[in-house]
Amino acid sequence: MKNEQYIMAIDEGTTSARVMLFDQQGAPVGKAQRKINQSYPHPGWVEQDPIEIWNTAETLVSEVLFQTETPPYKVRSIGITNQRETTIVWDRLTGKPIYPAIVWQSKQTAEIAKHWQQPEFANLIQQKTGLLVDAYFSATKIQWILQQVPGAQSRAEQGELLFGTIDTWLLWKLTNGQVHATDYTNASRTMLYNIQQKAWDPELLDLFQIPAAMLPKVYPSGHLYGYTQDFTLMGVQIPIAALAGDQQASLFGQLALQPGMAKNTYGTGAFIMMNLGKQWRLSNHGLLTTLTCSLDDDEVGYAFEGSIFSAGSAIEWLHRQLKILTDPAKSAEIAAASHKSTDLYLVPAFNGLGAPYWDQRAQASFLGLTAHTNHSQMVAATIESLAFQTRAVLDTMAQETGLTLQSLVVDGGVSQNDYLLQFQADLLGKPIKRAPLSETTALGTAYLAGLTVGYWRDLAALRSQQPAGKVFTPQMTVADREHRYAGWQAAVTATQKFKDD
Numbered sequence: 078m079k080n081e082q083y084i085m086a087i088d089e090g091t092t093s094a095r096v097m098l099f100d101q102q103g104a105p106v107g108k109a110q111r112k113i114n115q116s117y118p119h120p121g122w123v124e125q126d127p128i129e130i131w132n133t134a135e136t137l138v139s140e141v142l143f144q145t146e147t148p149p150y151k152v153r154s155i156g157i158t159n160q161r162e163t164t165i166v167w168d169r170l171t172g173k174p175i176y177p178a179i180v181w182q183s184k185q186t187a188e189i190a191k192h193w194q195q196p197e198f199a200n201l202i203q204q205k206t207g208l209l210v211d212a213y214f215s216a217t218k219i220q221w222i223l224q225q226v227p228g229a230q231s232r233a234e235q236g237e238l239l240f241g242t243i244d245t246w247l248l249w250k251l252t253n254g255q256v257h258a259t260d261y262t263n264a265s266r267t268m269l270y271n272i273q274q275k276a277w278d279p280e281l282l283d284l285f286q287i288p289a290a291m292l293p294k295v296y297p298s299g300h301l302y303g304y305t306q307d308f309t310l311m312g313v314q315i316p317i318a319a320l321a322g323d324q325q326a327s328l329f330g331q332l333a334l335q336p337g338m339a340k341n342t343y344g345t346g347a348f349i350m351m352n353l354g355k356q357w358r359l360s361n362h363g364l365l366t367t368l369t370c371s372l373d374d375d376e377v378g379y380a381f382e383g384s385i386f387s388a389g390s391a392i393e394w395l396h397r398q399l400k401i402l403t404d405p406a407k408s409a410e411i412a413a414a415s416h417k418s419t420d421l422y423l424v425p426a427f428n429g430l431g432a433p434y435w436d437q438r439a440q441a442s443f444l445g446l447t448a449h450t451n452h453s454q455m456v457a458a459t460i461e462s463l464a465f466q467t468r469a470v471l472d473t474m475a476q477e478t479g480l481t482l483q484s485l486v487v488d489g490g491v492s493q494n495d496y497l498l499q500f501q502a503d504l505l506g507k508p509i510k511r512a513p514l515s516e517t518t519a520l521g522t523a524y525l526a527g528l529t530v531g532y533w534r535d536l537a538a539l540r541s542q543q544p545a546g547k548v549f550t551p552q553m554t555v556a557d558r559e560h561r562y563a564g565w566q567a568a569v570t571a572t573q574k575f576k577d578d
């Protein structure tokens with residue numbers, strides 16, 4: 078390798094963790110990746126092991142340095158980005174988690190969330206946090222852990238326990254327990270953070286009975302959080318200069334920084350985010366308002382988000398549970414062999430439905446099966462379900478903001494799937510631009526960490542070096558497009574009604 082310095086991005090996604098090195102041109106020069114196990118102790122519950130998450134991150138850091146023959150002192154700074162909302166509570170002294178990580182997709186707190194969905198609470202919570210009450214966010218997960226683990230509530234009140242999302246956990250481990258902090262983007266997903274005042278909200282902490290002493294300090298995403306104290310890095314103290322929730326990091330990585338710019342990241346879930354700039358506004362139709370990445374306090378802005386709970390996870394289900402797919406990467410080819418045109422729909426409500434439906438009770442369904450349905454049609458319907466959910470969110474965004482996107486930029490693991498992107502373009506009647514690097518999330522946190530330490534001068538320097546990606550243009554007729562979308566809407570209605578009945 079050349080004698081230059083690099084920025085390291087630690088991207089802890091739901092399905093896998095990646096550690097990447099980026100050079101001054103913003104090009105990836107190294108990548109190490111490993112799956113993270115998920116456990117499903119009961120239907121709808123999703124948990125992970127915080128120790129596995131940490132060990133994997135540590136191993137990947139060594140792996141990428143080894144592969145690229147980079148000594149640790151050549152890492153100018155580190156940025157961490159993460160699956161958001163996933164909740165860990167640990168002992169301040171021993172550093173041991175008191176319960177597994179409750180993953181964002183998990184529905185084990187649905188009953189608690191139902192209580193807070195009563196209008197008098199739900200309105201207050203939306204006004205303060207920009208969020209719609211759901212088991213998705215951290216607040217009910219913390220509440221559940223404090224209630225379920227014997228003695229946890231009183232230990233938390235005595236200041237013995239700490240809460241963190243995955244960024245906070247990794248930062249705390251990397252700094253050997255010296256720094257307990259998070260950034261605005263992650264804090265804004267806890268349902269405890271007042272996004273206008275930019276402070277933990279005492280009234281909400283009181284409601285959820287969560288002691289303030291458990292909570293991390295909050296800073297802008299690009300900030301000097303601390304220095305590594307980890308033996309893997311051979312004692313080299315590398316600045317940790319960014320933390321960012323993965324979806325906001327991707328918006329930053331796409332440099333979608335002007336109001337009205339939007340992106341979709343198809344990972345385990347899919348998350349469409351539209352930048353609102355400094356304009357705080359709330360949705361009446363199932364969008365969330367959330368905070369965006371910045372390099373200082375004054376620049377923190379807002380975004381509308383449509384959160385889709387099942388995207389890559391539905392493809393993983395075909396692979397791991399149904400076993401009709403040997404490899405998710407083969408799904409595009411198999412779907413293309415289905416010769417389309419079937420009215421088969423998967424409503425992938427494996428963990429309820431997110432935006433714009435917000436139905437935590439809904440369960441997944443396949444509709445339109447016939448004696449002729451084959452596995453390639455089921456694969457196609459699964460991929461298409463990502464596009465249908467995306468259209469539902471984008472229609473809502475257009476309705477709320479009056480802004481119609483001319484095109485959509487996309488990234489994330491599933492964006493490698495050509496069948497999906499062509500169908501998405503067809504269904505929206507708009508071009509889809511695939512980011513040249515599917516790991517835009519990692520790139521976003523690398524940008525933040527690099528800008529914070531002066532590795533890059535400014536945003537203009539980054540803009541000038543962004544390459545263009547592949548564009549998918551719509552080919553479907555308007556009649557076909559509307560026919561398919563009407564079929565999807567009917568399938569969602571039937572799915573929701575099934576549970577109601």
Ligand SMILES: Nc1ncnc2c1ncn2[C@@H]1O[C@H](COP(=O)(O)OP(=O)(O)O)[C@@H](O)[C@H]1O
Pocket residue numbers: 089090091092093094343344345346388389390392393405406407408409489490491493494
């Ligand atoms: N070519 C592909 N077609 C369809 N799905 C894919 C493809 N490649 C990866 N995936 C799916 O993408 C998901 C991983 O995407 P990624 O962005 O890495 O997720 P995360 O950040 O949540 O870990 C997995 O669910 C995997 O099954």
Ligand SMILES: O=P(O)(O)OC[C@H](O)CO
Pocket residue numbers: 090091092159160161162181322323324343344345346347
């Ligand atoms: O793991 P991903 O990339 O689907 O992202 C998860 C989200 O951050 C959950 O809100």
